[in-house]
Amino acid sequence: MYRITAKEELDVRDFFMEVEAPHVARAWKPGQFVVLLIHKKGERIPMSVYYADRETGRLGMFIRRHGKTTFDLWDNFDVGDSLYAVAGPLGMPIEVKHYGNVVFVSDAVCGQAENYATLRAMKEAGNYTISIQTFEDRAHSYPEKFLAKPVADEYYLTTEDGSRGIKGHYLDVLRELIEKDKVDIVFGGGKLGSLKKLADLTREYGIPTIVTVRQIMVDGTGMCGSCRILYDGEIKFACRDGPMFDAHKVDWDDVIRRDGRFVREQEIAKKHYLESKGVV
Ligand SMILES: Cc1cc2nc3c(=O)[nH]c(=O)nc-3n(C[C@H](O)[C@H](O)[C@H](O)COP(=O)(O)OP(=O)(O)OC[C@H]3O[C@@H](n4cnc5c(N)ncnc54)[C@H](O)[C@@H]3O)c2cc1C
Ligand code: FES
Structure with missing residues (x-):
């Protein structure tokens, strides 16, 4: 247990x-x-x-x-x-080595965890680490002690409505850092729509970008096919071959479409659970 x-x-x-x-x-x-x-x-x-x-x-x-x-x-x-x-x-580990200036960007729960975990390892490998964490607003942002600040040489917190930290999204801050020539590689996690935009941004500047492709998983071991993605014209399984992939090779429209497959069933299961608790 x-x-x-x-x-x-x-x-x-x-x-x-x-x-x-x-x-x-x-x-x-x-x-x-x-x-x-x-x-x-x-x-x-x-x-x-x-x-x-x-x-x-x-x-x-x-x-x-x-x-x-x-x-x-x-x-x-x-x-x-x-x-x-x-x-x-x-899943597969990422390559932890000396890249130079390493940025991690995140705007949702899984990405916030990975931001800390990845930069901690990258800092230990001798990189200059830059963390950008985006939250929707103050009410949906984390206490200071759970931010990625301690593992970042340079740290930015943004909220989309400006109620805490810088107003805006990580994409805005990242673009400024890229234009100052401060970025050798970007890692990212969080909302799939933002990761698609991130891939477009860094492709424009030719910056390597590795992100978590979160797909609906069932067995998590490469047996069921639920988490398949189109990657560089081939089928890959997020659970076995990822979940972190080169963002420039992912077919984002396909990933985003497949992510919504079970929304109705999940809502029904949630409603039954909340009804059993007398919440709705
Ligand atoms: C690689 C990876 C890392 C993740 N990291 C985090 C994290 O750090 N924090 C976090 O809160 N969430 C994370 N998620 C998403 C999380 O797994 C789902 O939010 C969760 O399974 C849904 O829980 P639920 O209460 O809605 O489940 P239920 O509705 O009770 O069950 C949902 C079922 O569908 C699958 N499922 C549903 N939504 C997702 C989803 N978005 N991704 C994958 N499988 C899903 C689950 O495996 C489960 O079997 C991650 C997903 C992946 C693939
Ligand atoms: S979750 Fe079944 S193949 Fe990945």
Whole structure:
């Protein structure tokens, strides 16, 4: 069993959770993800890793209350309780080496976790690290201690309405940094629509760009085909060949279309769960 060792609200939707999973924490490398099963018969939910502590064997994650399973996790699991399973690490690690000036951009929960985890490793590899984190507004932004600031040599926080930090999106800040000639490689995670725009921006300047392609996953091991993407004219599986890919080779329109496949079913499952709790 996988004991929960910390749980804390990050904003009105997202929360931090730390879980004991020594075999995963010791093997995890940046770029890889895990799959949580909160009950024996539950859904398998893929999660990015905020940190993996080899000594304590603990994993930190940022989790959004999105549908049935993540609401259940927030509502019914506390510190001291255990998850049924933490599978992983899954997927391919990214190459951690000296690139020069490394930027990580993010504007949604999985990207915020990866921003910290990736830049921490890149800083240890001797890179100059620049973090740009975008949130919708102050109410949907994280407490200071959960930002990627400590692992960034240069740090920018933006909100789309300007209620905290710089007004705007990471794309605006990144364009300015590129024009100042400060960017050797960009890593990114978060909203798929923004990653498509990111790919267009960095392609214009010829800057290598590696991003997380979040697709609906079922088994998470390359067996079911659910997470397939079109990549450089070939079929790849986000769970096995990614989830981080060269953003310039991804067919973004196909990725975005496939991401919406089960919205109706997910809404029905969430509604049933909330009704069972007397919430709606
Ligand atoms: C590589 C990767 C990393 C991710 N990292 C994070 C993270 O750090 N924090 C976070 O909050 N979310 C992350 N997600 C998205 C997260 O897995 C989904 O939000 C979550 O599975 C949906 O939970 P739910 O409560 O709506 O599930 P339910 O509606 O109960 O079940 C949904 C089922 O569909 C699948 N599913 C639904 N939406 C998604 C999705 N967007 N991506 C993949 N599978 C999905 C799940 O595997 C699950 O089996 C990540 C997804 C991927 C693929
Ligand atoms: S989740 Fe089944 S192939 Fe990737």
